[in-house]
Amino acid sequence: MTVEAAVPPEAPAATEYDIRLIGLTKRFDDVVAVDGISLDIDRGKFFALLGPSGCGKTTTLRMIGGFEEPTEGRIELGGVDVAPLPPYKRDVNTVFQSYALFPHLTIFENVAFGLRRRGVKGGDLRRRVGESLELVGLAGLERRKPRQLSGGQQQRIALARALVNRPRVLLLDEPLGALDLKLRKEMQLELKRIQADVGITFVHVTHDQEEAMTMADGIVIMNGGRIEQLGTPSELYERPRTPFVAGFLGVSNLLEGTAVAGDRVKLADGTEVQCPHEVLGGRTGTVQIGVRPEKLRIGGDAGNSLSGTIAESAYIGVSTQYIVETPAGPVTVYVQNDRPGGQVATGERLTLSWSPESTFVVDALEGSS
Amino acid sequence: MGLGLFHRHRGATPYLLLAPGMLWLAAFFLVPLGFLAYQSLESGSIIAGFGYAFTWAWSNYSSAVRGYTGEFERSFEYAGLATVIALVVSYPVAYWIAFRGGRWKNLLLLFIVAPFFVTYLIRTLAWQTILSDHGLVVRLLTDIHLISPGGRVLATGTAVVAGITYNFLPFMALPLYVSLEQIDQTLIEAAEDLYASKWRAFLRVTFPLSLPGVVAGTLLTFIPAAGDFINAQLLGSPTSHMIGNVIQSKFLGLQDYPAAAAMSFILMAIILALVLVYARVVGTEKLTG
Incomplete structure (x- = not known):
């Protein structure tokens, strides 16, 4: 596991962390932007802070960068509290969402800015700027001004300007947000390659779940200033622990039921669903079981099953999406179009089945019975 | 229908739009300027019965320079001093309003412009009272021994420079504010992120990006200040008179039009030359941002 659950500050650290956030809180007047989050990030990892706008991810990043002062809590970089x-x-550099290249300086001077402040001069300076521009594939543009570059090129220069300083941690604030889709996909892979090359810890803020899944070794999902869940992309996708995570990361079918045993949940219509012991985690009373649409099979007997009627279908090429009305609620199903003519007509009755291993459990939504 | 004209003569549209302004400039600037040039080469005297005649009298120029070198020098010295002081005084003010003004920005800008609601003459007359021999300023400066007992501020060059600085301050402060206000705060954050202290970030990023405002402000202050005569007349003495005072008295008092016109042209030429040198030094792109 690349992401460690936060440990209390008095406990000895098991591995080397680059960043430890301890009880970090930021209040703006009476709005709590970040609400006491604790988080450890391993050295050399590509880490994503993911969440909807206003969830506190950017504020968290700005506190690590030093642009916002925490109301409470500690920010440790390599074991030293840098909050004050x-x-x-x-020892942190930032790639800003707007790139923030200095318009009055050449590309060379933009990239050299941090090095000059640290007293690097002459041949050493030129060599390091050159290497950095090569790393992002833009050698030869040294004498241009930022406004003569395309958005994608400016983005790379912003990356080069930060990386040339070899910081302990690189912070990226939605750096791909302004790029078009094709360029964004390219840059996602490029960023991942560069991170692997340089081995610096990257902390990447994004609201794009696909972007986070593509690039990050570890993801923290934030909502309302708190951490909802942290884990690897597959852990978060396969075993979301809260309704928010289940809904934010991909599509989930959530069906309400009552826990009847350590590994069984009885749905509203009386159907019993099996799930791994650890996903129910000792919950009792009302819960929601979840299953991803692509994990459902039409027919078969994969362990859990549910009958229903097809209410809607949509053919989208690689797969067909069905909405099946079941006594436990509507269920979305994705079926691979692996043979021609395999579609099922609207109104037809069928049985859906899925593996207990593919079943996850989240808390019931508040206010529902 | 009305727009049909513009569509048919697409190439002519810019000229049509420029025409009113151009005509205005031609009628009220170029024609009088030409007349002034003509006048500056006339000769004759008031004794001969107002009979000035065009005689290519280039001597008007040489005698203007010879007779009033001091006034010319003083004009540029006072205007230069006032410009520098106005820059130093208004930069922090403009900076503070642009970056820290928040919702008070407009009100604070209004305070800068507020003196303009009173006429130039009245504002300058008010400074006579402020700087008068028994006024608060003189008493204060005497108390801290900056001037000796019985010393004056009024009727000195200092008073003239103070008046000019005060009167042209908004012309400096407003362009500065505009250029500072446009600076993306993220750029300053980026500089600090790249190990620049607040002061370094100011020197390397904020100040260079505010240069268009500095250039515009210094020009808007220096050019009219160099030709000013009100401040020297009301706050100075004959020993602190500027070339504007001489031109004013020749035109309106002595009615020596040729000499006054020649001096006006010399003043204009020197200002033009200084502006060109200035633009060359700071770079013309700064003028347009």
Whole structure:
């Protein structure tokens, strides 16, 4: 596991963390933007802070960068609390959403900015700027001004300008947000390659779940200033622990039921569903079981099953999406179009089945009985 | 229908739009300027019965320079001093309003412009009272021994420079504010992120990006200040008179039009030359941002 659950500050650290956030809180007047989050990030990992706008991910990043002062809590970089330090005294560099290239300086001077402040000069300076531009594939543009570059090129320069300083941690604030889809996909892979090349810890803020899944070794999903869940992309997708995560990361079918045993949940219509012991996690009373649409089979007997009628179908090429009305509620199903003419007509009755292993459990929504 | 004209003569549209302004400039700037040039080469005297005649009298120019070198020098010295002081005083003010003003921005800008609601003459007369021999400023400066007992501020060059600085301050502060206000705060954050202290970030990023405002402000202050005569007349003495005072008295008092016109042209030429040198030094792109 690349992401460690936060440990209390007095416990000894098991591995080397690059960043530890301990009880970090930020209040703006009476709005709590970040609400006491604790988080450890391993050295050399590509880490994503994922969440909808206003979830506190950018504020968290800005606190690590030093642009916002935490109301409470500690920010440790390599074991040292940097919360009281200004940005220029932190071994952290940022790639800003707007790139923030200096319009009055050449590309060379933009990239050299941090090195010059640290007293790097002459041949050493030129060599490091050159290497950095090569890393992002833009050698030869040294004498241009930022406005003469395309958005994608500016983005790469912003990356080069930060990486050339070899910081302990690189912060990326939605850096791909302004790029078009094709370029964004390219840059996702490019960023991943560069991160693997340089081995610096990346903390990437995004609201794009696909982007986070593609690039990150570990993801923290934030909502309302708190951490909903952290884990690897597959852990988060296969075993979401909260209704929010289940809904935010991909599509989930959530069906309400009552836990009747350590590994069984009885749905509203009386159907019993099996799930792994650990996903129910000792819950009792009302819960929701979840299953991803692509994990459902039409017919078969994979362990759990549910009958219903097809209410809607949509053919989308690689797969067909069905909405099946069942006594336990509507269920979305994706069926691979692996043979011609395999579609099922609307109104037809069928049985859906899925494996207990593919079943996850989240808390029931508040206010429902 | 009305737009048909513009569609048919698409190429002519810019010229049609420019025409009113151009005509205005031609009628009220170029024609009088030509007349002034003509006048500056006339000769004759008031004794001969107002009979000035065009005689290519280039001597008007040489005698203007010879007779009033001091006034010319003083004009540029006072205007230059006032410009520098106005820049130093208004930069922090404009900076503070642009970056820290928040919702008070417009009100604070209004305070800068507020003196303009009173006429130039009245504002300058008010400074006579402020700087008068028994006024608060003189008493204060005497108390801290900056001037000796019985010393004056009024009727000195200092008073003239103070008046000019005060009167042209908004012309400096407003362009500065505009250029500072346009600076993306993220750029300053980026500089600090790249290990620049607040002061370094100011020197390397904020100040260079505010240069268009500095250039515009210094020009808007320096050019009219160099030709000013009100401040020297009301706050100075004959020993602190500027070339504007001489031109004013020749035109309106002595009615020596040729000499006054020649001086106006010399003043204009020197200002033009200084502006060109200035633009060359700071780079013309700064003028347009």
